[in-house]
Amino acid sequence: MKVTALDIQQKEFARSFRGLAAEEVRTFLDQVGAQLEELARENIELREELKRREERIDALTSREKLLQETLVTAQRLSDEVKAQARKEAENIVAEAELRGEILLQQANERLAEVLGDITEMKRQRALFATQLRQAADAQLQLLEAIDAEPASLDKVTRLPRAAGAAD
Template sequence: MPLTPLDIHNKEFGRRLRGYDEDEVNEFLDQVIKDYEALIRENKEMQNQALSLQEKLNHFATIEETLSKTIIVAQEAADDLKSNAKKEAQLILKEAEKNADRIINESLSKSRKVALEVEELKKQASIYRARFRTLVEAQLDLLSHDGWDSLEGGGRLSSEIARES
């Protein structure tokens, strides 16, 4: 068991002839007590400081561990986010390609439909022209026949009758 300042203070030395000077011994013991008390206080302070530093070290070690785990989690989250973004981009691209194909197919279908309508209109126009030509030729034929001459004379007669009345 270590000495305490009280043990030093209460220490009694036996007396002998030609012994030490009691006052000097007591002064020395007082000095030893003061120094010993100072060392004990300093030792306690250092222990408290060491304990405080150990607590800080443990605290920082915990923070370091937490930060390390956080960085790992953040990295995993970033990787997941990146992976999901790539998948979503691929889905968007596929959807866009499908829409583009649909639009192209619809456009081709409409184009074919319009081409068929144009062809139909050309046929109808050709038929109309042929019928119109036939009609015009028939009318020209009528005009070129002699029957008009008799109608023209009858037309004069009706205009003369109209004048006399």
């Protein structure tokens, strides 16, 4: 049976001839009852405080668990982002290398075209120089012929005159 402060304060004892002093027992029981009542109130307050703290601990534990899960998720996402970034970087590098190879191939093809054009121009220059020399030689021969022609014209014109003088 549980004894409360009220039980102690209301407790009555049977009277006996040689019993204890009732007033002292009553005073003592009142003091014990008051103390018991105070301890009961303090016990209730402490239980309520304990309950609040346990609820707070539960809330904090729940938050901690959520935070840990969030950190694990964040770490996993970070790892995934890093892996994806590496893969993207590798793809960009591979694409850049491919573009570089294509540009190099195009540059080599253009170089071959330019070298071919240069060779063709040299050939055409040599041909033009030859043709120019031939034309210059022909002009020189023509000039030489023209220079030589007045003497032969004089011969030609003298002959008929001489024939005409004989007429």
